[in-house]
Amino acid sequence: MPMPVEISGLRYAYGQGELRRPVLRGVDLSVAPGEILLLTGPSGSGKTTLLTLIGALRAMQEGSARVLGVELNGADEKTRVALRRRIGFIFQNHNLLGFLTARQNVAMALETDAALPERERLRRAGELLAAVGLAEHADKLPAKLSGGQRQRVAVARALAADPGLVLADEPTAALDRQSGFEVVHLLRDLAKSRGVPILMVTHDPRILDIADRVVAMEDGRITA
Amino acid sequence: MMDALPPRQLSAPPAPARPARFETWIALPLRLAWRQLRFEKARLLAAIAGVLFACVLVFMQLGFRSALFDSATALLSAMRAELFLINPLTTASFRPEPIPRIRAHQALALPEVAQSVPVYMAQASWRNPVDGSRRAIQLIGFDVEARAMQFTGLEALTDSLKRADAVAFDRRSRPEFGPVADLLREGGGSLRVQVANRLVDVVGLVDIGPSFGADGNLVLSETNFRRLLPDRLPSNTDLVAIRLAPGADVAAAQRRLREILPPDVTVLTQAELVAWERRYWEEATPIGFIFGFGSVMGLIVGMVIVYQILFSDVANHLREYATLKAIGYSDGRLSRVVLGAAMLLAVLGFVPGALLSWYLYGVVGEATFLPLAMDIGRLLGVFGMIFGMCAAAGLLAMRKLRDADPADMF
Ligand SMILES: Nc1ncnc2c1ncn2[C@@H]1O[C@H](COP(=O)(O)OP(=O)(O)O)[C@@H](O)[C@H]1O
Numbered sequence: 057m058p059m060p061v062e063i064s065g066l067r068y069a070y071g072q073g074e075l076r077r078p079v080l081r082g083v084d085l086s087v088a089p090g091e092i093l094l095l096t097g098p099s100g101s102g103k104t105t106l107l108t109l110i111g112a113l114r115a116m117q118e119g120s121a122r123v124l125g126v127e128l129n130g131a132d133e134k135t136r137v138a139l140r141r142r143i144g145f146i147f148q149n150h151n152l153l154g155f156l157t158a159r160q161n162v163a164m165a166l167e168t169d170a171a172l173p174e175r176e177r178l179r180r181a182g183e184l185l186a187a188v189g190l191a192e193h194a195d196k197l198p199a200k201l202s203g204g205q206r207q208r209v210a211v212a213r214a215l216a217a218d219p220g221l222v223l224a225d226e227p228t229a230a231l232d233r234q235s236g237f238e239v240v241h242l243l244r245d246l247a248k249s250r251g252v253p254i255l256m257v258t259h260d261p262r263i264l265d266i267a268d269r270v271v272a273m274e275d276g277r278i279t280a
Numbered sequence: 281m282m283d284a285l286p287p288r289q290l291s292a293p294p295a296p297a298r299p300a301r302f303e304t305w306i307a308l309p310l311r312l313a314w315r316q317l318r319f320e321k322a323r324l325l326a327a328i329a330g331v332l333f334a335c336v337l338v339f340m341q342l343g344f345r346s347a348l349f350d351s352a353t354a355l356l357s358a359m360r361a362e363l364f365l366i367n368p369l370t371t372a373s374f375r376p377e378p379i380p381r382i383r384a385h386q387a388l389a390l391p392e393v394a395q396s397v398p399v400y401m402a403q404a405s406w407r408n409p410v411d412g413s414r415r416a417i418q419l420i421g422f423d424v425e426a427r428a429m430q431f432t433g434l435e436a437l438t439d440s441l442k443r444a445d446a447v448a449f450d451r452r453s454r455p456e457f458g459p460v461a462d463l464l465r466e467g468g469g470s471l472r473v474q475v476a477n478r479l480v481d482v483v484g485l486v487d488i489g490p491s492f493g494a495d496g497n498l499v500l501s502e503t504n505f506r507r508l509l510p511d512r513l514p515s516n517t518d519l520v521a522i523r524l525a526p527g528a529d530v531a532a533a534q535r536r537l538r539e540i541l542p543p544d545v546t547v548l549t550q551a552e553l554v555a556w557e558r559r560y561w562e563e564a565t566p567i568g569f570i571f572g573f574g575s576v577m578g579l580i581v582g583m584v585i586v587y588q589i590l591f592s593d594v595a596n597h598l599r600e601y602a603t604l605k606a607i608g609y610s611d612g613r614l615s616r617v618v619l620g621a622a623m624l625l626a627v628l629g630f631v632p633g634a635l636l637s638w639y640l641y642g643v644v645g646e647a648t649f650l651p652l653a654m655d656i657g658r659l660l661g662v663f664g665m666i667f668g669m670c671a672a673a674g675l676l677a678m679r680k681l682r683d684a685d686p687a688d689m690f
């Protein structure tokens with residue numbers, strides 16, 4: 057079975073010349089279909105950098121990364137933008153558009169698909185908000201929602217376009233213990249029911265139980 | 281190899297390509313732009329006010345410009361003749377170079393020339409009959425019986441203007457010349473006024489309108505003109521108005537006149553004469569530049585305001601824009617959102633701006649005696665400028681989008 061994510065010999069460095077600082081020093085990693093993989097490790101070990109490379113948010117330097125069947129080494133901006141549409145992102149902060157309601161925010165993720173009519177976009181957005189337990193809050197602005205509710209809107213947005221992969225970077229970092237717990241469990245249930253693999257970076261030992269597999273990173277390498 | 285992934289339901293329903301293209305290209309970015317603008321009402325109002333301000337400024341400048349040019353040529357437009365002779369060195373009608381009076385008679389050699397009338401033009405000082413202040417007034421002297429010149433009210437005065445020292449006063453002259461119409465009525469149709477150190481009789485009123493070179497006008501007979509300004513050579517005149525026989529070919533007559541007349545006179549049609557005068561005001565004076573400059577300043581101020589608003593909209597929402605990039609919005613699409621906001625501001629500011637300008641044209645036109653009028657050409661022209669102004673502001677603000685880096689999002 058082809059892997060949604062297959063990485064080998066991935067190296068990455070920030071800066072140029074004297075200031076050049078290697079951050080990833082040869083990473084090999086793959087995510088299996090439907091798998092929930094958690095990535096842990098000390099701060100500064102390169103987890104976020106790895107995630108931005110897999111998410112096609114950054115141009116690659118060395119090694120190989122096949123994500124959803126697309127080789128990212130040497131991929132141009134157009135290819136990367138197209139790939140991003142097939143990935144669901146969940147950030148530390150919800151990053152919802154403040155002037156749009158929860159439903160409109162989720163529908164935004166569907167607007168890159170020209171074939172989908174507006175009515176269908178809003179219907180799907182409503183469905184997803186119901187799935188994250190926010191049916192009653194669908195027409196509220198983000199400012200009117202709690203932190204946990206906003207992050208659940210972000211989960212709905214990440215899943216709206218039926219992604220082939222979900223990438224999440226410390227999605228619970230800005231939340232209290234209870235809402236953080238709720239959000240990741242929701243995410244896991246939704247992903248499992250759709251068979252979407254998740255690659256999640258976390259520091260939070262309380263949520264390791266949602267994982268199928270946990271890998272640790274240290275100083276730019278996968279250690280376990 | 282993609283079949284192991286979940287089915288891509290979204291690409292399933294095939295949609296007609298054209299509407300979808302229109303939607304993603306214009307409608308959706310425009311809607312996002314509108315939702316963002318609408319969200320912050322105070323900012324939106326400030327932006328609209330900026331565009332409106334620019335709009336009114338440009339409309340007023342352009343209105344003044346064309347009103348001044350129109351009024352500068354009002355006198356020449358009021359003349360009722362097909363062809364004119366002027367000195368080729370004449371730059372503007374308020375200070376004409378003289379031409380030999382004999383040219384008027386020579387023109388009569390052509391059978392199609394029905395009348396050829398010398399017209400004298402000069403400025404003299406008029407003493408306000410109420411407060412005694414002096415002011416330059418334009419004198420227009422010609423054979424009043426020839427009917428080569430037509431001003432409203434002139435026909436009824438033909439006989440009285442033949443009397444010694446009789447003049448007709450332009451009722452649309454600026455008020456600084458005194459309440460001539462009222463005094464004339466009180467005096468039973470007669471009023472004595474001092475012009476060029478001589479007492480003249482105002483015997484009636486005509487309609488001409490003040491122009492750039494002249495705040496007011498007096499019409500009088502050739503004989504009375506010479507009495508007022510005895511220093512002028514009787515063998516010279518300033519302009520010759522030529523009326524052709526009914527049905528005569530104007531262009532052919534113009535050609536033949538050029539052939540028979542010496543090169544010390546230029547033969548112009550009325551349209552050419554008006555254009556000649558207008559060109560002087562447009563090119564040889566800073567007036568055209570001043571109003572053009574005023575318009576440009578209005579556009580620049582408007583652009584800076586719109587740019588500021590759009591720029592801070594992007595700058596304050598960098599994270600959100602970066603998020604949109606991360607979920608697959610292309611740079612081009614986000615640029616269209618910013619440009620869309622600019623276009624919306626253009627429309628939202630232009631509509632009230634044009635209405636306000638229209639109203640101001642009426643108010644200001646009444647106060648200044650300038651013919652300010654809105655026309656479709658100017659409406660379209662100013663809309664084009666405002667649109668361009670907003671587009672430029674949008675293009676500048678768009679550059680800020682580059683700072684929204686999706687790689688910084690995690
Ligand atoms: N944009 C950047 N420019 C330069 N250095 C960076 C940048 N982002 C991260 N780094 C550095 O790269 C290293 C790895 O960072 P990161 O990938 O964020 O690790 P983690 O997410 O595991 O904390 C850190 O030392 C960090 O300071």
Ligand SMILES: [Mg+2]
Nearest residue numbers: 103104105690
């Ligand atoms: Mg990190």
